[in-house]
Every structure is written in C-alpha cells, then in structure tokens.
Amino acid sequence: MLKRLRGQRQLMFMSLPIVAYILVFSYYPIWGWVMAFQNYSPAKSFTQQEWVGLKHFKFLLTDDAFLNVLRNTIAMSVINMVLGFATAIIFAILLNEIKHKFYKRTIQTISYLPHFLSWIIVTGIVASSLSVDGGIVNVVLMKLNIIQEPIMWLSVPEYFWGIVGASHVWKEVGWNAIIYLAAITSIDPSLYEAAEIDGANRYKKMLYVTLPGIKSIVIILLIMNMGWILEAGFEVQYLLGNGVVVDWSQTIDIFVLKYGLQIGNYSLATAAGIFKTVVSITLIFAANSISKRLGEDRLI
C-alpha cells in the first residue's frame, strides 16, 4: 500500500490542491448545517445559540405553501429536464442530417447563442413577447385568428410551468445539443454503410444507428442531471413570477429567500437547504440503480 503510494507520489501531489479545495469549499460548509437545529442568530457565538431540534423541519413539512413549493420545484425540474433532453437530442439528430456545411454551422451557431444571455435578459424578452400590449406572441396568434383577444400569459397560473419550460428550451437547446452532436460524430461510419446496404432509409438509420449510438451518453447525462432535479432554478421563476401565479411559480429557492433570508430566519433557510440536498442525493442513487438494471454505464 505504502509502496504503491510512493510509486504514485507525483499523482498524489498533483491531486492535493483539488482535495484541499473540495474539503474547504464543499465539506467544511456542511458544518453550517447545525444552524437548522437552532434558532440561529448571527449576533451570538456558537455556545450561546438556542437549540430547537426539528422545529424548522416540522414547520416546513406542515406548511401548505412549502408543499406547494416542493410540487412546483419538482414539476418544473422534470419539465425542464424532459423537454431539455428530448429537444436537444431531436435537434442534434436533425442537425446531423443536414449535409450542407454552411447551413449546419449557421443553424448551430444561432441555436446556441441564447445560452450566453443571462436570465434577466431572457426573462425580459419573454415578458415583452408575451405582453398583451403588442407582444409578438399575441399579435401572431391574433393575426392567425387562433385567439380573439390577447391572452395575459403571465397572469394565468396554469400556463406558468409551460412558459418556464419553453423559455429553457429556447435558451438552452442549441447548447445542450453540442454534446450529442459530438457523440454522433464518434459513431462508426461503417455502421451507416452496413445499414444502407441492408436497405435502411434515412429515418431507419436515425432510429437504429444514431440513437443507439448515443444512448450511453444520454444515460450518463441523465444521471448527472438527476442530482440537479431540485434546482428548478431561481432566476426565471423569481423574475417572471408575480403575486397572481405564486401558487405555481414559487420554488424552494424563492421560498428560502422570502421566509429565510428576507426576514432573517437563517435556520429555516438552512433546513430547507438540507431537505433539498437529501432529496437530490436520494434521486441520484435511484437513477444510478435504475441504470444498473438497464445494463448501462453507471456514474457511481
């Protein structure tokens, strides 16, 4: 063991900074979790804090608003993930079929540019396109005679999840597709030739060669993204949300901001954060074991 360590000392030495980094920035802060079991007050030292046990967790789990918030977070995450995956894969496969280099490049560039915009700009664009006051969406729908009167998209609670999902797709589809495009290029061309000889047409080739070819990448990304499932985001919902749609728009992060940071209730904020972490870890292990059963690559 020691000998092996010595044999790899350069390697060990190189990894030291990373290990230190993770210890300092990822593990040391876990100590702060004890706050969730106190009535934490920043003015007091650790020994003076008042311990309250599971009070904050009880408040969260019995509060109607929090249960709504949990539902919204999971729902919007799932929508974002499924939509994000499906659109990115479809987009990558379709883009791969374009043989004209210039068109392909142009489309790809245009599609990933929105990724570099910040959410504040994107939500601004979304809000003004959905406006009843000459917003493009309403204008087009009216011109096409699909609707008679402008719809106030942002003040109908039921539309909110859809709007968030669509905004995500608009912003990220090109960017997410890049990795699949890369995966597609690594597929052995002889497979396509073989398929063609067997009489496969274009769609058959997409379905039986391209798609299986990128399956392992898809699964790995899916598992990795599972860890983020409760990160439905904060900015979009915060920036697009308003009082009318609050039941559908509020996510865990916004709840933590409003009932934790804004009124100085740090312990509650921490409790909600712990809750989120635990659910995320559970989900990632679940995804991993499902993948194992499917006989695919695993992450852990």
Add this chain to the structure above:
Amino acid sequence: MGGLKKKKLWGSVSLVLALSLALAGCSGDNEKATTKDGKEVLNITAFIGTPNQAPAKDNRIYKKIQDELGVNLEMEFLVGDLQQKLGVMIAGGDFPDLITADTKLVSAGAVIPLEDLIEEHAPNLKKHFGKDWNRMKDSSDGHIYWLPNYGVYTGEFISNYYSGPAFWIQKSILKDAGYPTPKTLDDFTKLIRDYAAKNPTIDGQPTIGFTTLASDWRTFPLLNPPEHLTGHPNDGGVVVDDNGVATVFADKDISKRYYKELNNLYNEGLLDKEAFVQNYDQYLAKISSGRVLSMFDQHWNFQAGEDPLVAQGKIGQTYVGFPLVYDTSITDHYLDRPVINLNNGFGISKDAEDPVALIKFLDKLMDEKYQKLLSWGEEGVDYQVNEEGRFYRTPEQRKEQDDPAWRLVNKAEGFYAAAPKLEGTFEDGNAIGAINQPEEFYDNLKPEDKELLDAYGFKTWSDFFSPAPENPVYYPAWQVDLKEGSDAAVANKQMTDTSLKFLPKAIMSKPNEFDNIWTEYVDAYKKIDIKSYEDRINEQLKWRIENWSVK
C-alpha cells in the same frame, strides 16, 4: 532531483515572489491618494440601500469633499432586492464602513452603538438630533444605531413640493376638464373615464386609465389606498384608532370597496391589464411614456418615471396629487407633519476600522457650509445670491438641474439622500434645498404649472391637501420593527403574499365573480396568525407612548 534543477526551481520561485511583491507594492501606492495639503485620503466604504446610478468618476461634489475633508467615498448602491442583499451580507459577515439602516443588522450585531461616539466627537450631529434623541433609541436595548436621513427640521418648515402618498392625475386632464377638484374616488374616476373616452391613444399608444404596482417590497401602491380613503394617515398595513390600537385592514370592508372600484375600472378596460405582472422598471417605463392617466403612489416612488417627461417638456403629462376620500364627510389625512425617519439612514458597522474618523466626517458634513454644497451646490456655479442674501438659480442653472445625466457629474445625490441632513431653513433664512425656497420654487415652475396653480389659486403642490394635524406620539406605525424571524415577521410576509395573490384575481374577475373571490380572500387571510402581527405593533405603539411622550 539534481542540484541544477533545484537551483532552477528556486530561481523561478524567487522570481515569482519578487514580481508579486513588486505588484503588491504598486497597488498599495495607488490607493494612497493625498489631498492638496498632502494629507492622506481616508477611504470610506458605504453601502446605500437604494438603487441609484453610480456617480460619474470625476464628480465635482465628491471631488470637493475629497479635497477639503480628505475622504474618498467608495459607494455601493443596491442592485436587486435589499433584504436579500442584507441577508447575504450578514451570512457572509462582511460589512462596509457605513451601512444603510435596517433592523435586521441590529439583531445580527453588525452595527455599533453610536450614542457615545456622537456625544464625544460629533457636536453638530448631537445638536441636530437632540430633540429626537429618545426616539432614536432601539426599543430592545436602548442604544442608538442609526443616523436617520430625513425628518429633522430646523428653522421654518416649508413644503412646496409634495412627495408623499396621493392619487396622481395628469395635468392635461385637469386642464381639459376646466380645473375641477376631485374630492372622492368617484369624482376622480369620472375624470379618467371622460378623458380616456376622448383620447383612446396618447402619442400613438393606447391610453392607460389607471395603473398600480405590486412588485418586490413596493406593494404600497396596491395595498395602502384604503387607509387613506378612510381618512387615516399612512400607518402602513394597519389603521390606528383614537385609543392608539392598531388593526389590520387589508381584509376589511373598507378595502373591499376600493378593490371593487378597481374591478369596475378593469372591466371597462381602464385599468392597466399588466398592472400586477409588471416590475418596477416596467412601471417607470410606462409612466415615462406619458400614457398613464393616473395611479395611487408616493411621488418619490414614481419620480424617476416623471423625470424624462419633464426633460422632454411634456409637462401636461406629469402629475398632480389629490387627497381622495370615500365620501366628503371624511377629512383627508394625507399630508402629515414631518416625523424623524427611524430605521433609515446610516449606521456604522462593526468592521469599520476607525469609527471616530467616520463620525467626525459625518459631523463635518452637517456643517451648514457642506449642507449648502450638498443641497444647492457651489455658489456662482450652481446658484446665485442676490443683494438680500437670497439664493436663486438662473434659468440655465435650473435647466441643468432637470437633466439626470448632468446631475450624475455635478451632484452628490446618492450619498446625500442616505446621509443625515439639515432640513427646513439655514441660519441665514434660505431654505435648505432649492425646491423649498418659495420664490425659487415659483420661478422654477414651468409655464404650464403656473397656469395650473393659478387656476386653483394655489401657490404650492401641498395646497391641494388638508393641513397636517398634530401627529400622535406613536406615529407612524409602519416604522415598527417586527423583529427578525419572529412570528409577526412571518405573519407579515404571509399577509402580503395572500393579498398579492387574491387581490389581482379579484380585481381582474368578472363583476359577478368579485364577491366570491373576496370571500375566498378573507378566508385565506383568517388562516394567518394576524394576531401576533397586531400584538407586536400594539405592544410597540404602547411602548412609544410611554417612552416618547414629553413628561
């Protein structure tokens, strides 16, 4: 490893070390700016809790302060939400020297008590706050943590300009209708209905009859009107009866009546459809387009939307405030006597290296010389003095003051608004601030404004309101500190959330659905622990009556 290699390694390490030392040396030199007479400039970091544009790099007034007082202000202005920003600051435990007032900072132990510092080093501040000394003490521990920015008057109290709450209406509507005086909500809405019918578009865009705002913490344009319409002063979320007992009114019938009227306006297409979806910037943009006929708000809150209209000379599309009431038997109580703006202004953080230098700096600024510099500007450049010693501005100087871009280079507005300041009159009788100098105020009026005021026979914008009665000792209740993380604070958040959720729904409903949604709203409201909120306010009002009364 061979000897040669080792040497090389050490060589490069020492080179890097030398380089970084040299660099550190350089940056150190840059920081130490000096004043004209060679003294070192003190850098003061300040966080200001309002969103301002940062002043220009070569700002004339800040430069003068640096030259004369040897202080360089490094200001950070608010971006985004204040409570979030402060929460993060507290969680991180890192504070600037001067920090915007917030009760949250007291319970976090982030600010130091000021009373001894003021007594020892700040005679000007002590004199200024002298008569409000007891009010400034924190109700929990009796220390003074904040230097309030507004509300302490010296000399004569002059108010030409009204920046408080009111129902605001475009001047061109009044002109068009022959200068009527709307007294009730019904008078007011009739004016809007008539004008909107005659002018379906303004400058090519659809007319908006009435708008409101309920975004972030700026929820008062939507939530406060009922208390004013019933003749109560601005106490925030409660009305206080003659015995000094506060009650929440958001779910009571006095509120229902107002929101029902908004519901009518909505169904007639006169209420801004996007009123409840818009954020503050969109609201200001809409006002600056000149097509919003009216709203309920406080003037300082929508001022930034009005400025571009003034700069473009569209005076007819700027606003006059009216103190509306439900019916004429009620006396309006919009105008109030100035009260010290508790829990506002600046505090000194525990991270400040030299609190004495800070308090001395703030104290020097309270000198009339610097107050004149901050409010009027430089004599001969920003204002003139006539033979009688009265301050005035030339037409060119007034024009400059209307230009927001000019002000960023030539005024220290961001800091001045947050700092403690003299208000009223200087010892020489001139008003502090050009807007309060009666002759300057009148000369500065645009011709359209003069015409309007003349038509009503008024001299100032405040004349539209009933004179302010004496303030009760506890006034105003909105300044009560709810205590961080307390049940009252949670209840307050839930109350606002519930109102913001149900009121828009009720207002935007069909006329026959309004009552049902209102019942739902009241039911949802009942589930909140309103009592803990009311109890906290009442307990504090009682405390104020006991401790603030002149005995």
